[in-house]
Amino acid sequence: MFQNVYYSFFDWNGLAKPLFTGLKNYVTMFTDRVIARSMINTALWVAFTLVLPATGGLLVAVFVTGVRGEGFFKSIFFIPLTISFVATGVIWAYMFSKELGVLNGLLGMLGISLKPSWLTSVPLNTFAMILAWTWQQLGTNMVMFLMGLGTIPRDPIEACLLDGASSWQTFLHVKLPMLRPITTVVITMAMVNSFKVFDIIYVMTRGGPYSSSETLAVSMFRETFTLFHMGYGAAISVILSIIVIVISAAYIRRMTKRDLLYY
Amino acid sequence: MRWIRKVPLYAVLIILVALWLLPVVSSFLVSFKSSQDFVSQTWADLPTKFFFFQNLETVLKNYKLQNNLLSSLLYSSVGTAVVVICASMAGFSIVRLRPKFNFFLFLVIYSGTLFPFQMYLIPVYRVFNTLGLYDTRAGMILIYSAICIPFSLFVYRGFYTTIPREIEEAAKLDGCGPVRSFWSVFLPQSLSPTAVVALFQATWIWNDLLFGMVLSRQEQIRPIMVAVATMTGYGGGNIPWIMTAVIFTSIPTILLFVALRRFFIQGMVLNISS
Numbered sequence: 311m312f313q314n315v316y317y318s319f320f321d322w323n324g325l326a327k328p329l330f331t332g333l334k335n336y337v338t339m340f341t342d343r344v345i346a347r348s349m350i351n352t353a354l355w356v357a358f359t360l361v362l363p364a365t366g367g368l369l370v371a372v373f374v375t376g377v378r379g380e381g382f383f384k385s386i387f388f389i390p391l392t393i394s395f396v397a398t399g400v401i402w403a404y405m406f407s408k409e410l411g412v413l414n415g416l417l418g419m420l421g422i423s424l425k426p427s428w429l430t431s432v433p434l435n436t437f438a439m440i441l442a443w444t445w446q447q448l449g450t451n452m453v454m455f456l457m458g459l460g461t462i463p464r465d466p467i468e469a470c471l472l473d474g475a476s477s478w479q480t481f482l483h484v485k486l487p488m489l490r491p492i493t494t495v496v497i498t499m500a501m502v503n504s505f506k507v508f509d510i511i512y513v514m515t516r517g518g519p520y521s522s523s524e525t526l527a528v529s530m531f532r533e534t535f536t537l538f539h540m541g542y543g544a545a546i547s548v549i550l551s552i553i554v555i556v557i558s559a560a561y562i563r564r565m566t567k568r569d570l571l572y573y
Numbered sequence: 574m575r576w577i578r579k580v581p582l583y584a585v586l587i588i589l590v591a592l593w594l595l596p597v598v599s600s601f602l603v604s605f606k607s608s609q610d611f612v613s614q615t616w617a618d619l620p621t622k623f624f625f626f627q628n629l630e631t632v633l634k635n636y637k638l639q640n641n642l643l644s645s646l647l648y649s650s651v652g653t654a655v656v657v658i659c660a661s662m663a664g665f666s667i668v669r670l671r672p673k674f675n676f677f678l679f680l681v682i683y684s685g686t687l688f689p690f691q692m693y694l695i696p697v698y699r700v701f702n703t704l705g706l707y708d709t710r711a712g713m714i715l716i717y718s719a720i721c722i723p724f725s726l727f728v729y730r731g732f733y734t735t736i737p738r739e740i741e742e743a744a745k746l747d748g749c750g751p752v753r754s755f756w757s758v759f760l761p762q763s764l765s766p767t768a769v770v771a772l773f774q775a776t777w778i779w780n781d782l783l784f785g786m787v788l789s790r791q792e793q794i795r796p797i798m799v800a801v802a803t804m805t806g807y808g809g810g811n812i813p814w815i816m817t818a819v820i821f822t823s824i825p826t827i828l829l830f831v832a833l834r835r836f837f838i839q840g841m842v843l844n845i846s847s
Contacts (some may be wrong), residue, residue, distance in 0.1 A: 332770075365796075370589065373582055373585065374586065375587055377579075377582065377583070377586065383586055383590065386590045386593050386594065387589075387593060388596075388830075388834075389593065389597060390593070391830070391837075392776070392823070392827045392829075392830040392837075393780075393823045393826065393827065393828050394779070394780030394782070394798050394822075394823065394826070395780065395782065396780070396782050396798040396801050396802050396819075397801070397819045397822070397823050399595075399802075399805075400801065400805055400815055400816065401596045401600045401816075401819065402596065403805065404599070404600065404603065404812055404816065405595075405596055405599070407812075410611070410615075410812070412595065412599045418615075445592075445593065445596065450841060453838060453841060453842060454842065457842060464823050484785050492782045505689060505692070506689050506691075508782070508783055509782045509783070509798075509802075512782065512802065513782075513802050513805055525688070527691055530691045530694075531691075531694075531783075531787075534694070534695060535698075535786075535787055540695055543695060544695050546691075547691040547694065547695070548687070548689055548692070550689055550692075551688050551689055551691070554688070554689050555688070566607045567710065
């Protein structure tokens with residue numbers, strides 16, 4: 311890790327002797343248009359993973375509890391959990407493919423002759439991949455929220471309902487505040503994980519066309535292991551790590567505090 | 574009148590279920606089709622001939638997936654075994670032998686899970702190259718075990734703190750040293766954390782792409798998901814073949830999940846909240 315920070319100050323192709331260049335890698339990074347695009351994409355990923363898999367997981371967890379056939383509905387959302395990101399990527403690449411894909415086929419059946427090229431136009435490709443990610447991740451968050459909902463005691467909810475609150479009001483004012491610990495975990499992890507997304511992007515678009523759908527994690531891989539700009543790649547990973555650590559800092563502090571109490 | 578209020582709820586759920594099932598169903602459909610069927614039909618048409626096994630045969634012949642399958646099987650099983658042994662012993666010693674700075678030690682090992690993998694990809698790549706571990710089976714097993722140990726340690730540590738101290742002291746009175754007490758008191762009780770760790774990590778290793786891609790080059794060494802990923806291109810490739818490969822290589826993890834769902838979900842919850 312320290313070595314990685316160290317390399318980030320060098321111009322190095324992995325074979326020859328590293329050349330010390332100071333902060334040049336970092337300066338290049340902030341003027342690189344590809345990296346700028348990649349940062350925008352990363353921001354999109356983070357924002358939309360908060361909306362779709364995280365909030366979606368909460369809503370589905372709330373909807374599904376107490377419904378007839380609860381077990382059936384839950385197991386449907388579990389299906390994608392077992393398969394790899396690679397498999398998810400392949401499956402959704404097929405869903406979104408332009409000529410023979412399922413989604414465009416569905417559009418055709420509905421009488422819409424529009425054939426969007428989901429995976430090759432910017433920023434549609436990023437959104438398409440976020441949908442694939444949602445398909446895979448929603449189940450995880452649903453499990454977390456179901457667990458949280460399970461720990462809420464019945465009494466305050468019944469008291470509210472007796473006082474004439476609607477089920478929506480109970481959810482907003484009683485359940486949601488009580489879910490807070492779980493919500494923090496889910497939101498932190500959703501953000502951190504969206505920074506690390508690699509497999510799905512690699513399989514679905516290889517970051518392309520022309521690096522337009524890369525996130526920082528994919529750019530780092532391309533710079534380092536395809537172009538062998540080791541120092542530059544290291545610099546990207548340093549920035550990526552700093553962002554991740556800052557985001558999870560509050561959460562880590564809470565965790566260590568809890569653990570110290572343990573001793 | 575209550576059921577009327579529930580109608581929109583069911584409608585939303587059923588739409589979601591349809592959305593979640595659509596990719597699964599259409600993937601299976603595609604893998605059953607021959608290449609001719611795939612090009613001439615729309616996605617919803619049933620195949621004219623059941624072609625799954627022919628597809629599988631072609632895939633195995635053309636892409637030699639069986640090599641990668643064997644490699645991945647090796648990595649998953651040996652890697653998981655190494656992880657279980659190391660993590661259970663480390664968890665035991667941190668919780669029960671209470672070395673000085675035990676919490677600090679735990680944090681050092683645990684910090685491995687906080688940083689994104691990208692942070693140590695380059696140093697690991699370099700170390701592997703200088704030590705001659707790059708592109709070897711031993712190297713792959715080593716890196717997978719190393720990545721999995723922090724989380725497993727977390728699970729074991731959490732579990733061992735729940736074992737009452739009296740039991741350990743009773744064992745001590747009966748003349749058990751730490752090794753003996755680990756072996757015959759703690760280990761027999763840790764079936765459930767072991768199941769969680771083994772299942773979760775074996776699946777993780779099986780599904781990994783990044784490390785396999787960075788740390789190996791030969792077809793013989795590369796794990797299965799790398800092989801599947803290289804079958805794809807910019808949405809190109811022969812889709813019935815790729816889909817067959819995807820379904821075939823996902824079968825082991827799906828079976829494990831179905832058989833041991835309880836442990837799997839427990840592991841997932843721990844992984845997120847850790």
